[in-house]
Amino acid sequence: MTDRVPVLKIGDILLVSIQTDLEDQMVMDLQDDLSHRIVETNAKGVVIDISALEIVDSFVGRMLATNASISRILGAETIVVGMRPAVAMTLVELGLSLKGVRTALNLERGLRLLRRLTAAPADRA
Amino acid sequence: MKQYATGAPAETVAVTSSSDVVTARQMVRTLAQRSGLSLVHQTKLVTAASELGRNMLVYGGGGVVRAAPVSDEGRRGIFVEFTDEGPGIPDVELALTDGWTSGNGMGLGLSGAKRLVDEFEIESGPGGTTVRIVKWGR
Ligand SMILES: Nc1ncnc2c1ncn2[C@@H]1O[C@H](COP(=O)(O)OP(=O)(O)OP(=O)(O)O)[C@@H](O)[C@H]1O
Ligand SMILES: [Mg+2]
16 A cells, blocks of 8 residues: 545645655556546646655656646646746656646645636636 | 766665655665756656666566766766566667657657666667666766
């Protein structure tokens, strides 16, 4: 049994703060947990904080991309926040574009972006 | 690849599970920090090690990661070797193509790892696969 990354519900948002170096099994479990929790809680948005992650390799990158697509189909927007500059530079060279993954510099900006994206269409700027 | 002078005895991690890949990654990170590699260089090296360690586990059935600090003409760097006794890679050139995968990966591990380091070498045959990489500081 490996540890699981906690998924916290705050209002209609799910917050995932990754605090440890991820084993592949934890990455797969997180992807499962998130899709279930989105449906279960009717969440409108997901914020994944990766500021503690020292690397993002193809496995984690794929999870972030897949999660963005799955959550969109389930009616929630995902924002990945806090990617370290060295990680971003490495991802590009690795060849991962993370197309379709919305990102924000930090948690505060991520939440602001999410609020804008999930606002009712009528009051959307 | 040249035989570089090593600054310390090699450290090894046997990889038989995905938690061992994490351990190997951490070993490489510690060595890179100790050798004074910049944060970006460390990140690139550890990411490459993660890809190659996972390949070794998934396709090679596990193996051994060996790492050591090396130096050459005043430069300091880290050498890492990944050895498995799996089925080998039938067509290395094809495997190094961006996007080529025999399974359901993204086919970025080998080609991406090669881009992230300064030196990269693969020896592969029916008896197994060995990948050697070096990342220099600065
Ligand atoms: N150690 C190995 N032993 C045998 N075959 C290997 C080994 N490493 C890589 N391969 C082969 O080379 C292919 C390409 O590897 P690469 O890491 O680039 O992509 P992937 O593992 O399929 O996907 P990704 O790494 O993007 O998730 C693999 O699909 C596999 O067939
Ligand atoms: Mg791979």
